[in-house]
Amino acid sequence: MHSLACAAPAAYAPGRRIAGSRRFSVECAASAATHDGEGTAPRSLMEANGEMPSKPVLLASRRKLVALSAFCFCLHSSRYFPALALGDPPVEIDDVTPKIFPSGPLFPTEKRIAELFETNTYSVVNIFDATLRPQLNVTGVVEIPEGNGSGIVWDDSGHIVTNYHVVGNALSRKPKPGEIVARVNILAANGIQKNFEGKLVGADRAKDLAVLKVDAPTDLLKPINVGQSSALRVGQQCLAIGNPFGFDHTLTVGVISGLNRDIFSQAGVTIGGGIQTDAAINPGNSGGPLLDLKGRMIGINTAIFTQTGTSAGVGFAIPSSTVLKIAPQLIQFGKVRRPGLNVEFAPDPIAYQLNVRNGALILQVPGGSTAAKVGLIPTSRGFAGNIVLGDIIVAVDGKPIKGKSDLLRVLDDYGVGDKVSLTIQRGAETLEVALPLEEASI
Numbered sequence: 001m002h003s004l005a006c007a008a009p010a011a012y013a014p015g016r017r018i019a020g021s022r023r024f025s026v027e028c029a030a031s032a033a034t035h036d037g038e039g040t041a042p043r044s045l046m047e048a049n050g051e052m053p054s055k056p057v058l059l060a061s062r063r064k065l066v067a068l069s070a071f072c073f074c075l076h077s078s079r080y081f082p083a084l085a086l087g088d089p090p091v092e093i094d095d096v097t098p099k100i101f102p103s104g105p106l107f108p109t110e111k112r113i114a115e116l117f118e119t120n121t122y123s124v125v126n127i128f129d130a131t132l133r134p135q136l137n138v139t140g141v142v143e144i145p146e147g148n149g150s151g152i153v154w155d156d157s158g159h160i161v162t163n164y165h166v167v168g169n170a171l172s173r174k175p176k177p178g179e180i181v182a183r184v185n186i187l188a189a190n191g192i193q194k195n196f197e198g199k200l201v202g203a204d205r206a207k208d209l210a211v212l213k214v215d216a217p218t219d220l221l222k223p224i225n226v227g228q229s230s231a232l233r234v235g236q237q238c239l240a241i242g243n244p245f246g247f248d249h250t251l252t253v254g255v256i257s258g259l260n261r262d263i264f265s266q267a268g269v270t271i272g273g274g275i276q277t278d279a280a281i282n283p284g285n286s287g288g289p290l291l292d293l294k295g296r297m298i299g300i301n302t303a304i305f306t307q308t309g310t311s312a313g314v315g316f317a318i319p320s321s322t323v324l325k326i327a328p329q330l331i332q333f334g335k336v337r338r339p340g341l342n343v344e345f346a347p348d349p350i351a352y353q354l355n356v357r358n359g360a361l362i363l364q365v366p367g368g369s370t371a372a373k374v375g376l377i378p379t380s381r382g383f384a385g386n387i388v389l390g391d392i393i394v395a396v397d398g399k400p401i402k403g404k405s406d407l408l409r410v411l412d413d414y415g416v417g418d419k420v421s422l423t424i425q426r427g428a429e430t431l432e433v434a435l436p437l438e439e440a441s442i
Contacts, residue, residue: 116239116295117251122222124288125151126185126243127162127198127212131170150242150288151184151212152224152297154327160184160198160212161327162287163302164205165265167198171210175200177334184214186221187249194220202330206338207322208265208302211330224289227296229275229319232256240279240301240315242288254279254315262405263316265302272409274316275299281315290317299323325412339414340440343371346379348403359392359425360407374435377426394430395423411437 106114127149149166153159164171170181182198198212236256244250258276265271277290281301290299299317329336344364346354351361365371365378379390393401397420401407414420416439424431 112293113239113251113253116291116293117241120224120241120289120291120295121249122187122189123153123224124241124243124249125153125160125187126193126248127151127160127166127287128183128185129167129169130180130182130198131173148243148284149286150284150301152287152289152300153186153221154211154331155223156218156221158214158216158221159201159327159331160214161300161323162210162212163265163300164203164208164210165302166287167200167203167210167212171200171203171205177201182212184212185248186214186216188220193248202334202336204326204330204336206269206336207271207318207326208263208269209300209318209323209326209330211327225296226320226324227292227294227298229298229321232259232275232292232298232319234258237293238277238279238298239291239293240277240281240285240288240317241291242281242285242301244280244282244284247284250285252280252285257314261316263302263318270405271302271318271322272405272412273319273322274302275319277315277317279315281317285315297323322412337416338440339411339416339418339437340408341371341376341411341435342366342369342438342441343376343378345404345407348405351403354387354389356389356392358402359394360401360404361392362390365390370435370438374433376424376433389427392425393422394425397421398423 105111129148149162151160151162151166154161167181175181178199180197181200184196184198185193186196188194194216196214196216198214201211201213203210234256238254238256240252240254242250254277256275257278260272261274261276263271263274275290275298279290285301288301289297290301292298298320300320300323301315301317326336343362343366346356346361346363354361361379362371362376363379365376377390380388382388393407395401396407396410399410401410414437417436419434419436422433422435424433
């Protein structure tokens with residue numbers, strides 16, 4: 001009879017508040033307390049007849065009381081957790097799946113960037129220094145060596161342009177032209193990477209550039225389109241494609257952050273006229289192209305300014321104007337015929353210590369050189385051991401010169417054999433000297 005008394009108040013519709021639900025649970029417990037079990041008379045009647053239950057019967061009744069109280073509690077709790085209540089319908093997948101919106105067409109700028117990546121990715125190659133091999137560490141993860149980088153397809157003859165430091169370890173062994181210094185992966189139209197041996201053509205450490213050659217079929221070679229870096233403006237949008245951390249053909253987007261920066265290359269040299277960008281450049285991006293929104297290469301990514309080894313929003317690229325001067329010479333001669341005066345200049349810090357605040361101070365003039373023939377004077381010591389300053393070049397064709405590095409940057413705009421006019425400061429006297437530029441050997 002107690003089961004009916006307890007179950008009656010539980011007949012309710014799911015989600016409907018039960019009036020007196022707390023009283024219901026108490027009544028269930030009270031009702032159970034007056035019964036010893038199924039079909040047993042009330043305790044008061046048994047006492048009147050002198051038929052008190054034995055101790056085992058009382059223990060059994062208490063166990064039933066605990067079980068029945070738990071049942072009533074669960075029935076009462078289902079009001080707060082309706083999903084657990086008996087008889088509730090199951091949850092359908094559609095009920096918990098949000099509405100899905102169609103992708104729709106790309107915005108014009110997004111579409112343009114995607115098309116540029118898809119077109120130029122076949123002109124970007126993955127380069128591995130032949131002296132370094134990827135290794136498995138104890139966790140089974142492939143460790144990409146520092147010699148991993150990128151490069152660009154320069155022409156349909158198989159010439160690949162990259163950074164000097166990308167294959168720097170192999171170049172430190174002084175290989176001869178034609179020797180294998182790298183492995184080059186080229187992306188085919190079917191999306192498969194084809195592997196080729198990269199043979200050395202020429203390298204220029206001063207500009208952190210190197211040219212390799214691969215024996216690849218012509219239909220696999222997609223030469224990059226080269227643009228003019230001289231027309232760049234700060235704020236102009238740009239794209240960088242490369243193989244950072246071994247992930248092939250990765251795209252980052254940014255803007256031109258600065259121009260005419262001095263790049264402190266990983267090859268240990270300073271390169272003038274560099275392009276600064278906030279497009280993420282990480283290890284492995286070196287040697288890859290920096291593109292404008294016309295899809296033309298305006299620079300070759302070469303370095304980052306960071307204290308952590310990863311991109312910090314300040315990356316640098318060698319301008320295409322420099323690449324256009326260096327790469328053809330490396331292909332033709334195997335080296336760069338750099339114009340110069342063939343005199344030794346004082347490093348800028350030393351010149352500053354000698355109180356030379358403006359101009360490039362000449363330290364030595366080799367005998368028989370063109371500079372000696374036109375009468376340029378080196379720095380020397382007087383009879384008392386004091387230093388007598390030599391000629392100081394303060395301008396080239398009217399272009400002001402602040403120091404040695406500035407002079408070398410200006411001379412890069414000329415070719416071997418070009419005639420220039422030097423403005424010389426000699427003591428308190430200012431002179432004009434004209435002479436042809438020689439192939440630099442100093």
